[in-house]
Amino acid sequence: MPPPSGPRDPIAGLDTPQSPFPLKLSGEVIKGFGRGSAELGIPTANIPISGLDVGGHSDLASGIYYGWSALTIASPSPTTTIYPMVMSLGYNPYYKNTVRSVEVHIMHDFESDFYGARLSLSILGYIRPEYDYVSKESLIDDIRTDIKVAEKSLEREAYKAWKEDGWLVRGGKEEEDS
Ligand SMILES: Cc1cc2nc3c(=O)[nH]c(=O)nc-3n(C[C@H](O)[C@H](O)[C@H](O)COP(=O)(O)O)c2cc1C
Numbered sequence: 001m002p003p004p005s006g007p008r009d010p011i012a013g014l015d016t017p018q019s020p021f022p023l024k025l026s027g028e029v030i031k032g033f034g035r036g037s038a039e040l041g042i043p044t045a046n047i048p049i050s051g052l053d054v055g056g057h058s059d060l061a062s063g064i065y066y067g068w069s070a071l072t073i074a075s076p077s078p079t080t081t082i083y084p085m086v087m088s089l090g091y092n093p094y095y096k097n098t099v100r101s102v103e104v105h106i107m108h109d110f111e112s113d114f115y116g117a118r119l120s121l122s123i124l125g126y127i128r129p130e131y132d133y134v135s136k137e138s139l140i141d142d143i144r145t146d147i148k149v150a151e152k153s154l155e156r157e158a159y160k161a162w163k164e165d166g167w168l169v170r171g172g173k174e175e176e177d178s
Pocket residue numbers: 032033034035036037040043044045046064086087088091092093094095103104105129130131132139142143146147
């Protein structure tokens with residue numbers, strides 16, 4: 001399906017997250033198809049799609065989502081940092097992938113890659129379905145717009161609050177029994 005023509009909404013969804021959000025998803029950063037940085041100039045960290053099953057979200061619709069991410073780097077000592085993120089879930093119709101993938105663009109400039117790190121997501125809203133595009137440039141334009149929409153959407157108080165969520169701050173770990 002091609003994207004609709006005309007301007008896009010600058011903000012996604014209502015002023016408070018609606019059911020089924022927030023959704024939690026966590027996994028190890030694995031290799032993707034090697035296109036994000038090289039072809040699009042927008043790196044995307046892939047995590048195993050099996051993480052959706054673990055959380056009971058295997059029927060989550062393909063599309064573009066936004067929320068907060070926690071990146072946990074193991075060495076020299078485990079450190080978790082929270083960043084805003086946009087996530088693409090699906091078959092990337094422009095590239096006609098045959099498997100569904102979870103790809104996360106973290107809205108931060110990193111100096112190096114972080115394969116093997118743990119990436120935990122608190123997904124707070126849905127932006128749009130995935131589309132096929134006539135050109136790589138129009139795909140890039142839409143991803144850039146998604147990033148702006150996510151930034152603006154996360155500025156709302158009820159969305160900002162989830163940045164401090166315990167599960168995320170603990171790097172995707174459930175609370176231990178005391
Ligand atoms: C916010 C965002 C929106 C995206 N939207 C689409 C889309 O509508 N259609 C599509 O084919 N791919 C979409 N993609 C996926 C890119 O095509 C994908 O990230 C790219 O193929 C890089 O894949 P790789 O990291 O596995 O190499 C989107 C990615 C992001 C981060």
